[in-house]
Amino acid sequence: MLNVTNLSVCYTTEKVLKDISFNFAGGSILGIIGPNGSGKSTLLKSILGLKNSNKGSVIWKEISPKLDIAYVPQQSEYDWEFPSSVYDLVENALITTKNFWRFNSSNFRVQVDSVLKQFNIYDLRNRHISMLSGGQKQRLLLARAFVLNPKLLILDEPFNAIDHSSEQNIFNMLKEYVKNGGTVIMVHHNLNSVLDYFDELLILNKSLVAFGTTDNVFNKSNLLKAYGSNIFLDL
């Protein structure tokens, strides 16, 4: 699905990513972990083409970055005071260049309602988005991504600032999605749940520390390389 070769990204003189290479087959949940400033979000944006790389290549196989991928940035990147209801936000994700001038809400009602129910936010459909909890906002963003029927979901720290039970709910939905043929690439920050969540893992600290199945890669030695001695984990 995704082949990254010698990917390097610089901001002015500072190298944010250095010679990243990996081959991800898809059909599972890939976690990306690393300390703050290790280039996790930059990697996501680079593989989506949202950030220009200075070197290297990103090749997608059997998947179109524009049509088949849904990217969900961090919650903090959105203005939650924006005048929109939950329903409107999900519905607007169905407006494309092909239908915007003749968009008829009633044609998409069933599709939108189904996704809202899937993410347990149907009852909140008329609520203003500023009045949602952290978990509800995340489910909304995921619902917006899912309504596009993507083959691949790319998520940037989806469990930031949400409670444990919401996190569990969302994870279960993602697992269901993967079971039904989808793929997830996710930046994650909580090392305690890595083994439970991810089939494959990519550990980053500006350069690639390790990539492979979680069992093989998630060990003390790789974590020390990535995080230094400031890591306490009972493995």
Place this chain on the structure above:
Amino acid sequence: MMLFITIFLLSFALCCLGGVFYYEQKSLITDVYSHVAFPGVVLAYVLFNSLDLYLVLFVTTTFVLLIDLIKNKLLRITKFTTDSIFAFFIAFGFSLGTLLINILQNHGVSTKAGFSDFLFGNISALSSNDSVLIISISSFILCLLYLYRRVIKNYLFDQILFSQLGFNVYFTQRILSVCTVVLCVLSLKVAGVVLTTGLFLIPFATANLFYNKIKHLFVFALLLISLVTFASIFISLNFSGLSTGPILIVLYFVVYLLSELFKFLRFKNIYG
């Protein structure tokens, strides 16, 4: 009646675009455009020896859009914040306009041309041709904004998804800029360089205090604009020596201040 419709439609179009820039967190851009338009007006006079609104619209819009390209390039390469760059262009635009007028002044041209009409606005001197131009362009832009309202909503909330849905972010930004610049230039005749930004922002900001549902927000804005426009014209028709443009802005600001004081009346819980 024609005057009311002219000011009303222009104000409503400005308010809609003001909302776009509010959500883009670039409210000051309207001030940049109005100040940079000022030397454009002088340029129009230098080229055509006339300040006919059709000519001013053509020359000034072209001039402002060129400066806008330079500004955008600067924003990409500079280390300074966006509002700093905006401040530079506001100062530059006004200074350049003043300088050009000083040069013309020494040739006995300045006040004869009528530049002060564009500096502070002169609604009373609007001819029917001017009104027709303002009404038609404002109506056109309002129709455009209405047709593209969902697209603009997506653009404002999430530009990444917006481009994934097949839309061109850069093209959308250009269209919005062109519409804003055109309305800005027309607004110079009504409110002038100094006050135009008030027409863009204050009505929208006031409406936003009361409603957070787009439809209700703009209906409220519509009512506010018609009320204030009516009141301004009424005051100007009953008191001598008071220019209508400043009356508009002062009334909008008073309503906004009162709205901030009476926040408990807000209908923000309109969503269930």
Place this chain on the structure above:
Amino acid sequence: MNKSMLGIIIASLFIVTGFSSTDSSVDEQKNSYVLSTVGMLHDVVLNLLPSDVDKKLLLPAGTDPHVYVPTMQNIDDFNNAEMIYSVGLDLEAQMHPALLSLSKTKPVHFLGESLDTNLLIADGETVDPHVWFDLDLFSLIVDEVSQTLISNYPEFKSHVLDNTKMYKQKLVELDSYAKNKFSTLEPSQKWIVTTHDAFSYFARKYDFNVFTLKGVNTASDYSLLDKQRMEEIILDNSLKAIFIEDSVSNKDLLSVLENINKTSLDTQIGGYLYADSLGDVDSGFNTYESMFKYNVDTIFNALN
């Protein structure tokens, strides 16, 4: 080279350039002149003084003195002048502070302010500065210019006195010309409708009514009420013509005319009037006499 050395060199460069510019202004003072702010006063000085003394006009023809902001060049002109004539009464509002400050070091004459206040037209605190349109008042100004020129140039006393007599005689003839012309006008048509109020003295002298959008100052604003009143006056009196001014935008009056022409009344623009300055050399109305006569003829032809 260390930083303090560099600072000393840069400071020295500034000082040297400062002195050299001072030197050049000393050279220019050798060519001094009598400076007049507006063309009407300049015309008097031109006619009274012989050619031995240089004369200079500050504001070129067509410039609005109400809003004119003096440039650095103009400040140089003030500094190099031997004596300065200005109308005052807030006509040259933006340069008044500079002129007031200069009056402590050289003769600066605010001629309008030398007139008896009882002769001036005032609206509360605001005095109309357009005194040159009343030939009697302008004659008093000519006397004042004459006296001040004689006190500064006693060697030219007889020349100045002779020319003053001739100039004042011209004013008398102008007055007769205007009176004769206007005596044949219909009283109901004797309205001067313009953008700003520059013709009140003229109107007082020749029994005209005046209505304007702005007051005596071109920088003032007007409201829809003022525009409505102007339209009412034009319609009520079935005025044949309104007048635009040479140094002020005509857009305001054109907008009034547009509304008037929607009715059955065929009011026209009667022509340009010289309000706050003389015409330029090419116009042929660059003297006070020709300008005044032009205004009289324009008003008469439009309203006759």
